[in-house]
Amino acid sequence: MTVTRFAPSPTGYLHVGNLRTALFNFLITRKAGGTFILRLDDTDPERSRQEYADAIKEDLEWLGLAWDRVERQSDRLDRYAGAADALRAAGRLYECFETPGELDLKRRKQLGMGRPPVYDRAALALSDTQRAELRAERGPGHWRFKLDHERIEWDDGILGRISIDAASVSDPVLIRGDGQVLYTLASVVDDTEMGVTHVVRGSDHVTNTATQIQIIRALGGTVPSFAHHSLLTGPQGEALSKRLGTLSLRDLRAQGVEPMALLSLMARLGSSQPVELASTIDELVDGFDIAQFGSAPTKFDVNDLFPLTARRLHTLPLAAVAGDVAALGVPDALAPRFWDVVRDNITVRSDMADWWALFRDGARQPEIEEADREFVAEALELLPEPPYDENTWAEWTAAVRERTGRKGKSLFMPLRKAVTGMSRGPEMADVMPLLQKKPG
Ligand code: GLU
Numbered sequence: 001m002t003v004t005r006f007a008p009s010p011t012g013y014l015h016v017g018n019l020r021t022a023l024f025n026f027l028i029t030r031k032a033g034g035t036f037i038l039r040l041d042d043t044d045p046e047r048s049r050q051e052y053a054d055a056i057k058e059d060l061e062w063l064g065l066a067w068d069r070v071e072r073q074s075d076r077l078d079r080y081a082g083a084a085d086a087l088r089a090a091g092r093l094y095e096c097f098e099t100p101g102e103l104d105l106k107r108r109k110q111l112g113m114g115r116p117p118v119y120d121r122a123a124l125a126l127s128d129t130q131r132a133e134l135r136a137e138r139g140p141g142h143w144r145f146k147l148d149h150e151r152i153e154w155d156d157g158i159l160g161r162i163s164i165d166a167a168s169v170s171d172p173v174l175i176r177g178d179g180q181v182l183y184t185l186a187s188v189v190d191d192t193e194m195g196v197t198h199v200v201r202g203s204d205h206v207t208n209t210a211t212q213i214q215i216i217r218a219l220g221g222t223v224p225s226f227a228h229h230s231l232l233t234g235p236q237g238e239a240l241s242k243r244l245g246t247l248s249l250r251d252l253r254a255q256g257v258e259p260m261a262l263l264s265l266m267a268r269l270g271s272s273q274p275v276e277l278a279s280t281i282d283e284l285v286d287g288f289d290i291a292q293f294g295s296a297p298t299k300f301d302v303n304d305l306f307p308l309t310a311r312r313l314h315t316l317p318l319a320a321v322a323g324d325v326a327a328l329g330v331p332d333a334l335a336p337r338f339w340d341v342v343r344d345n346i347t348v349r350s351d352m353a354d355w356w357a358l359f360r361d362g363a364r365q366p367e368i369e370e371a372d373r374e375f376v377a378e379a380l381e382l383l384p385e386p387p388y389d390e391n392t393w394a395e396w397t398a399a400v401r402e403r404t405g406r407k408g409k410s411l412f413m414p415l416r417k418a419v420t421g422m423s424r425g426p427e428m429a430d431v432m433p434l435l436q437k438k439p440g
Contacts, residue, residue: 002034003197006060006067007187009041010052013248014059016266016300017202017232017240023266024200024229026065027288030281037194038067042074043186059249063259064281071194073186080181083189083219084174087145092218093174095141096123097134119144119170143175145185145215152210157200157227158293164210172211188212192221200290203228227290230270235301247302256348261308270298277311310347324349328356338434341426359434363421366439372414375404379415380440392432 004025008018029036038060042048053072060067073080087093098106107117123144126134135141147166156162174185191199191212199209209226216223232240240247252262260278267284268275271292278284318325318339330338342355358364368376379400383392397415401407417423419439420431 001197002029002032003037003195004029004034004200005037005039005071005191005194005196007039007041007190007201008056009044009047009183010049010056011044011047012052013055013250015244015249016247016252016262016302017244019063019249019262020229020232020266020269021201022060022065023263024227024288024290025198027267027285028198028200028290030285031288034197035068036066037069037071037196039071039190039194040073041183041186042072043077043080043181043183045074045180048074055250059253062249062253063263071190073190076186076190077181079193080186080189083185084143084181087174087215087218088143090218092146093143094124094146094171095131095135096144096173097126097131097138097141098123099138116168117170118168121146121171140177140179142173142177144171145174145211145218147171147211147214152213154209154213154223154226157198157225157290158230159203159206159228159295162206162210164207166210166214169207169211172208174215184208184212185215188215188219188221191224192216192219196224198225198227200227200229202231203295204231229293230295230298232300233297235299235303237297237299240300247300252302252305256309256350257305258309258312258349261305261312265304265308269300270294270296275304275308277308277315279315306347313343313346313349316343321349321352324352328353329360330356334434337430341430341434345426358420359431360436362435362437362439363417363419366418366421368414368417372417375406376414376418377440378404380418380438383438383440385438386435388432388435390429390433393429396432 006022006025008014008022014022026036038057040048040053040056042053084093103119106120110117123141124146131141147169149167151163152166153161153163172182172184174182176182190196206228209228213223234240234243249262260280263281263284264278265275267278267288271289272294273287273289273292276287278287313321318336321339322335325335325339326332338356338359342352345355346352379396382399382403383396397411400415401411404411412428413423416425416428419428419435425431
């Protein structure tokens with residue numbers, strides 16, 4: 001059985017980059033059958049907030065990415081302590097006392113000598129007495145995992161065969177001086193104990209994966225399959241990291257992006273398969289194939305979401321928007337016709353409001369050409385008061401033609417503008433029955 005997890009830290013709102021991770025894990029699980037775990041990586045008590053945890057759930061619910069189970073790392077601290085003890089007993093965890101400033105100095109020296117800034121393992125050479133002295137002087141140290149200096153290799157579901165020389169990587173800190181367990185260890189303990197079979201995450205985690213594979217083995221766990229997706233860039237290939245704050249899922253929701261538009265784009269962007277608007281999540285599940293994704297950075301343009309959103313709205317039945325339509329004050333009896341007319345003429349749901357204002361109150365400032373003013377005034381005299389029906393437009397324009405002799409575009413266009421304030425839009429035969437007031 002496939003077990004995956006989406007493991008955001010509740011230290012901020014989810015953005016499009018996180019969504020990619022969540023969606024890939026979700027789709028893999030739904031396709032294979034299995035369990036999709038929402039894991040809140042909240043071991044950092046200063047930065048983790050309940051409001052972000054709630055927001056993460058709300059955003060996933062909005063998208064329809066249902067999880068089977070929630071886990072919180074803060075509930076599992078005793079498990080991590082147990083794993084740390086096991087690593088200590090196996091001689092794989094060692095205490096270090098360097099301050100951040102000292103570490104920084106070491107790194108700069110190494111770089112100055114043209115060497116990679118890898119931790120020099122000075123703490124391994126400390127005697128028991130020296131350690132006791134340092135502990136008395138500086139307080140408890142932080143704990144590093146002692147990597148085996150060998151090549152760490154795996155077949156990545158996206159990147160292919162990966163081989164990393166462990167000697168080129170610093171021994172990772174797993175426990176801070178204040179006792180806080182870091183993600184690198186907590187994640188391994190969870191993945192192992194929860195039977196996670198597939199880990200999909202961003203390519204910024206590739207080095208973590210190398211060290212985590214060794215930690216998993218040291219703890220006697222089974223190494224899951226790993227796949228690292230490329231990171232998103234802006235449309236010009238520029239780094240997106242700074243702008244991700246404005247590309248939060250809640251911002252996109254507030255801008256009117258439809259969930260299925262967003263999911264359809266993210267399920268295909270960066271793959272060799274074309275983006276297609278899906279109508280259900282099941283369709284996305286069927287068409288998903290992680291092997292189709294490439295390792296190159298993936299360009300994301302928020303503007304691509306709006307044509308997809310418009311197309312999604314065109315396909316929606318009234319039932320899917322009935323709440324929004326009713327909230328505008330559209331009478332129930334008019335709702336089906338209103339939605340039929342409006343759905344092909346909006347980009348986002350909230351555009352409906354302008355249409356209803358137009359039907360309810362009339363066009364605000366119809367731009368009538370000088371040469372048409374008299375004609376329009378005369379035509380409006382021939383239009384009775386509402387209610388109108390689907391024959392009104394034909395009957396009215398026939399009467400106006402008879403009276404004025406105008407026909408074709410010079411007949412219809414000024415009248416369309418007089419009624420809607422626009423030179424293009426829905427069929428006038430469909431518009432007339434929606435008017436709550438006589439135009440003019
Ligand atoms: N909390 C980690 C992150 O958000 C999870 C990474 C992982 O999937 O292991 O980057």
